[in-house]
Amino acid sequence: MDATVTPLRIALVGVPNCGKTALFNRLTGSRQKVANYPGVTVERREGERITPDGRGMRVLDLPGTYSLNPTTLDEAITRDVLLGRLADTPAPELVVCVVDAVHLPIGMRLALEVKRLGLPMVLALNRMDVARRRSVHIDAAKLSAGLGVPVVATIAVKRGGADALVEAIEAGRWITPRAFTPAPQEHGAEDAEQMQRDLRGLLAAAGYSPPRENPWSGRIDALLLHPVAGLAVLLAVLFVMFQAVFSWAVAPMDWIKGAMSALGEFTAAHLPAGPLASLLVNGVIGGAGSVLVFLPQIVILFFFILALEDSGYLPRAAYLLDRLMGSVGLSGRAFIPLLSSHACAIPGIMATRTIPNWRDRLTTIMIAPLMTCSARLPVYGLLIAALIPARPVGPFNLQGLVLFILYAAGIVSGLLVAWVMKQFVRGGQYSPLMLELPDFQWPNAGNLVLGLWERVKIFMSRVGGIILALMIVLWFLSSYPEPPPGATGPAIQYSLAGRIGALLEYVFAPIGFNWQIAIALVPGLAAREVAVAALGTVYAMSAAGDDLSAALEPVISSTWSLATGVSLLAWYVFAPQCLSTLAVVKRETNSWRYPLIMAGYLFALAYLASFITFRVVRAWA
Amino acid sequence: MGLDSAVIQDFAVALIVLAALGFSVWKLMPARRRLRLLLALDGWSARHPALARWRERSLKPRIARAAGVGCGGCAANDVRTSHRPR
Numbered sequence: 087m088d089a090t091v092t093p094l095r096i097a098l099v100g101v102p103n104c105g106k107t108a109l110f111n112r113l114t115g116s117r118q119k120v121a122n123y124p125g126v127t128v129e130r131r132e133g134e135r136i137t138p139d140g141r142g143m144r145v146l147d148l149p150g151t152y153s154l155n156p157t158t159l160d161e162a163i164t165r166d167v168l169l170g171r172l173a174d175t176p177a178p179e180l181v182v183c184v185v186d187a188v189h190l191p192i193g194m195r196l197a198l199e200v201k202r203l204g205l206p207m208v209l210a211l212n213r214m215d216v217a218r219r220r221s222v223h224i225d226a227a228k229l230s231a232g233l234g235v236p237v238v239a240t241i242a243v244k245r246g247g248a249d250a251l252v253e254a255i256e257a258g259r260w261i262t263p264r265a266f267t268p269a270p271q272e273h274g275a276e277d278a279e280q281m282q283r284d285l286r287g288l289l290a291a292a293g294y295s296p297p298r299e300n301p302w303s304g305r306i307d308a309l310l311l312h313p314v315a316g317l318a319v320l321l322a323v324l325f326v327m328f329q330a331v332f333s334w335a336v337a338p339m340d341w342i343k344g345a346m347s348a349l350g351e352f353t354a355a356h357l358p359a360g361p362l363a364s365l366l367v368n369g370v371i372g373g374a375g376s377v378l379v380f381l382p383q384i385v386i387l388f389f390f391i392l393a394l395e396d397s398g399y400l401p402r403a404a405y406l407l408d409r410l411m412g413s414v415g416l417s418g419r420a421f422i423p424l425l426s427s428h429a430c431a432i433p434g435i436m437a438t439r440t441i442p443n444w445r446d447r448l449t450t451i452m453i454a455p456l457m458t459c460s461a462r463l464p465v466y467g468l469l470i471a472a473l474i475p476a477r478p479v480g481p482f483n484l485q486g487l488v489l490f491i492l493y494a495a496g497i498v499s500g501l502l503v504a505w506v507m508k509q510f511v512r513g514g515q516y517s518p519l520m521l522e523l524p525d526f527q528w529p530n531a532g533n534l535v536l537g538l539w540e541r542v543k544i545f546m547s548r549v550g551g552i553i554l555a556l557m558i559v560l561w562f563l564s565s566y567p568e569p570p571p572g573a574t575g576p577a578i579q580y581s582l583a584g585r586i587g588a589l590l591e592y593v594f595a596p597i598g599f600n601w602q603i604a605i606a607l608v609p610g611l612a613a614r615e616v617a618v619a620a621l622g623t624v625y626a627m628s629a630a631g632d633d634l635s636a637a638l639e640p641v642i643s644s645t646w647s648l649a650t651g652v653s654l655l656a657w658y659v660f661a662p663q664c665l666s667t668l669a670v671v672k673r674e675t676n677s678w679r680y681p682l683i684m685a686g687y688l689f690a691l692a693y694l695a696s697f698i699t700f701r702v703v704r705a706w707a
Numbered sequence: 708m709g710l711d712s713a714v715i716q717d718f719a720v721a722l723i724v725l726a727a728l729g730f731s732v733w734k735l736m737p738a739r740r741r742l743r744l745l746l747a748l749d750g751w752s753a754r755h756p757a758l759a760r761w762r763e764r765s766l767k768p769r770i771a772r773a774a775g776v777g778c779g780g781c782a783a784n785d786v787r788t789s790h791r792p793r
Contacts (some may be wrong), residue, residue, distance in 0.1 A: 360716040365723065560729035562720075612735055669737065692735045 088402040090453050093142030095176065096255065097201055099164060099214065100184035101193050103213040103524055107131075108242035109184055110147035117566035137256050146178065147347075149439075152192075154199045156493035158535060159439035179300065182251065183208045183304050186222060186526065187217035188241070188297050191289060197233070198281055207235045213238040216525070229292035243530055260582030303526055311403045320403055320511060327390040328493065331383050331463075332476075338382035343637055346375040352634035363564070368541060368626035369561030374554040375639050377615055378624030380464035384545055385538055389449060391429065396529035400425060407601075414501045415508030417446035418521070424450065424500065427457035431667045435674055449507045452684055455667055456660065458493045460541075461614040465658050466492055468618050472642040473651035495659050499691070553619050556609045560620055564605075564627040578627040585623075597657070598650040598700035602628065613664055648707050653700035660695055662688035747771045 098106045114133030131147040148167055148382050149160035156162040163172075170177030183200050184191025190211075197209055211217070211224060231235040238254050241247030310316050350371045357363040394400055406420035411420060419441045427434030434454045439445040458466075477484050563583040570580065578584045583605050590604035599607075602624045610617030622638050643649065662668065668681040675681070733741065749766055752758040 358711045358716075360713060361720045362716045365720055456748045552731065555727040555730040555734070558724055559731055612731075665735065 093143050093144040094180060094255075095178045095222070096182060097146045097148055097167060097178035098182050098184055099168065100149050100212075101152050101194070101196055101521065101522075104150065104184050104186040104193055105240075105242040106150065106184045107147055108511045109182075109210065109212065109240060109248055109251070109380070110145060112143050112242050112248040113143075129152050131647055143255065146175075147444065152196060154196070157442045163259065168200065168205065168703060178205065179253065179470070181205045182255070183207055184210045184212050184240075184242075186539065187211040188220060188222055189224070190224060190294055191285065192522070194285055194288065195281065198284055203231060208251065208254055209235055209237045210240045210340040210690060211237060212240045212242050215244070216527075217297065220300070221295070222297045223295040225293045232291045243533070243592070279287065300525075304528060306326070307402070307523070308506045310399070311405060313406070314400070314568055316406045320406060323394070323399075324493070325482065325486075325490060328490040330390065331386050331467075331485055331489060332470075332483055332486045334386050335382040339379050340689055342379045342381065346371055346378065347637065348373070364565065365558065367559055369557050370514060370554065371556030373623035373624035374549050375566070376468075377464055377549050377553055377619045380467050380615075380618075381542065381545060382428060383463055383467050384460055384541060387460065388429070388541045389534065392534050393529040396525040396527065396533055398526045399539045401523050405523070411499070411504075414505040414616070415446075416449060416501070416504045417441050417443065420446065420450040422655075423454060427454040427459060430459050430461070431455045431457065431618055431664065432670045435670050438674070445511050448675070448680065449504050449511070450688075451671055451680070452507065453503050455662055455684065456500040456503065458659075459510055459614070459664075462658055464618045465617040466655065467685050468621075468638060468642070469651050469655050472639045473648055478479040492655060492659060499659065503687075503691075509666065510692050514530075548613065548615070549619075553616050554610060556612060556616055557619050557623050560605075560609055560623050561627070564624060576628045581627075583624070596700075597696035598647070598653040598704070599696075600646075600650070600656075603650075603654060611665055613666070614658065614661075647704070649700050649704040653696040654697040656699040657692045660688050660692035662692075742770070 098110055100106045104349060110131065110133060114135050129661050132549070133147070135145060138141065142353070148164040150608050151161040151164045153161075154165050154168070156165050167175055168177065168181065172408070181203075183193075183197045185197055197207075201207055209228075209229070211226060225389050226237045226239060236254050238250040240251050248568060310319055350367050353366050353371065354363060357366065357396050383608040400422075404418070404425075407421060408418045412417060422440065423434045423437035424436050425434075431454045433455065435451050438447045438450045438454070466489055471489050474488050479487055519706055560583065563586075564578045566581060568580070569575075569577045572579060579588075584601070586608070587601035587605035590607070591601040594604045594607075602621065605618045605624050606620035609620045618638070621642075625638060625641050662685050668685055671681040672678055673686055736744075745766065749762065749770060752762045752766060
């Protein structure tokens with residue numbers, strides 16, 4: 087067989103949170119997101135591996151499922167791939183069924199179902215290190231004999247932890263002809279009972295003994311899942327996170343600001359005056375550089391998010407908030423998508439595929455952009471640092487407190503919108519949260535570093551890519567046409583951008599926005615943090631003389647009123663300024679209707695919230 | 708004639724702005740249209756043997772990436788779409 091031309095198709099299947107994606111990353115060298123909670127993978131993912139003898143393997147990572155009778159879209163993908171029902175994906179030639187060795191019975195039920203499809207299969211007993219520590223006994227040879235497939239032990243999170251699996255796959259003893267067609271599924275109560283009997287027999291034959299209970303785990307859960315103490319812990323964790331975002335980031339942000347300022351001065355000093363110097367100093371350094379300053383805050387925020395993900399705490403938080411979410415008409419399954427939306431609304435919206443009921447799914451999609459994504463952090467960070475004094479409020483820093491309030495405002499407004507939707511959209515039903523609580527574990531340092539590195543790369547590629555490009559275009563629009571002879575005001579007022587800003591000011595003046603903000607909102611439609619870069623460019627172009635690379639923060643604090651700044655913060659809690667999010671909503675709902683409704687209601691909410699905030703703060707101040 | 712020349716500066720700025728404009732349009736273009744353009748480019752380059760190496764190494768991976776959706780700001784941007792919900 088010449089597998090270099092037609093690679094062997096391998097599918098990874100298993101119940102949620104058994105370590106499929108970690109194993110996929112280990113096999114293919116990919117860096118797909120892994121986390122210690124179920125529902126991270128909602129699409130098939132594909133990677134390749136070339137064996138030392140040149141054979142190709144195409145590995146598919148499939149969404150986790152407890153059964154091949156799907157109830158959700160993501161589970162249906164797994165079933166359809168295994169049965170070869172997808173037009174562009176033939177049935178796999180080898181299935182690697184991944185089971186969590188610590189909780190063997192849960193995964194083995196699915197393994198039996200997959201085995202009955204008749205596809206060649208290898209069983210990977212994952213997390214064997216944890217299983218051994220917790221005195222789980224499994225006789226792999228007897229399990230293999232009973233099941234009739236090879237069984238290998240794996241530790242997906244450790245280097246070399248998948249070597250046995252790789253050897254087993256590369257040996258290629260179970261490859262069958264490519265024209266293989268899986269047998270159709272049979273369902274029924276009798277069938278299920280038979281499978282349960284088979285499962286018990288298999289576990290008994292393999293001498294399986296369940297894991298020793300960890301007494302600490304029970305005690306920690308008693309605290310974290312307590313209706314009052316658990317909520318207090320959750321609030322405390324979030325408070326510490328937002329405080330840290332401001333207090334820990336001060337020094338590195340100052341270093342970056344200093345470096346940007348020095349770079350601007352160096353460039354201005356070594357280039358002859360003219361359009362090129364203006365482009366580099368005001369467009370590139372003053373624009374894209376002003377966003378780069380927020381890298382430390384993003385790293386700190388994701389350090390906490392990744393650590394919480396890896397520790398197993400987040401599903402506990404989902405359990406705590408389930409009743410609250412149910413009371414406003416949200417499904418318990420909405421928690422993970424809404425949580426993902428705090429990083430970016432796009433994976434959050436895709437994660438709604440785990441919600442079986444269409445109305446519940448639509449409600450979750452519609453409120454996902456209200457969760458504060460990481461792209462808002464530069465906007466919030468800039469405005470808070472410029473307008474809110476860094477004075478203590480009890481044990482807290484006022485700036486951190488305001489950031490916490492902004493994040494809370496996003497969550498509360500999301501719950502309110504869900505409640506309103508519940509009154510208008512019929513057909514919903516509360517589906518209780520059925521969530522397997524993962525074991526507690528110390529966050530893996532390697533995972534943390536890798537996750538943070540991925541976030542840094544994403545942020546830097548945005549700053550060096552679309553943000554930089556848009557700032558150059560904005561610089562051009564802010565520079566041309568040049569002012570007429572004898573003009574006295576800043577050149578930008580006579581430019582195309584200045585004229586557009588003056589027109590937009592009529593729309594935004596009632597909510598306190600000046601023409602500079604109005605201009606910044608337009609390129610900010612590409613992504614929210616672009617608005618910060620745009621403000622940097624616009625203010626640099628508005629300044630007189632060559633002192634154009636000054637930091638944005640002091641300019642804002644000296645020229646904006648508190649009412650204007652707070653009004654812009656209120657705007658960004660609601661504004662749907664991310665075209666990619668709207669495009670994904672269109673794809674996920676298969677209609678233009680819902681992204682248009684989403685954009686409409688979010689703009690209306692943003693305008694109303696800014697209007698009220700501006701008027702109230704101005705009257706109060 | 709160096710950077711002191713207004714003509715050279717104007718020319719350099721024009722090139723940078725045009726490149727930035729092209730890149731912005733490309734990045735903000737709907738995924739489907741971008742994929743269609745890449746496929747058209749792939750079809751054209753297939754007729755030119757001299758471009759075979761570039762096609763395999765650069766164009767094909769771009770087509771694979773463009774087959775998904777998402778934005779550069781999320782980890783989901785290299786996910787390949789397998790179905791469309793009804």
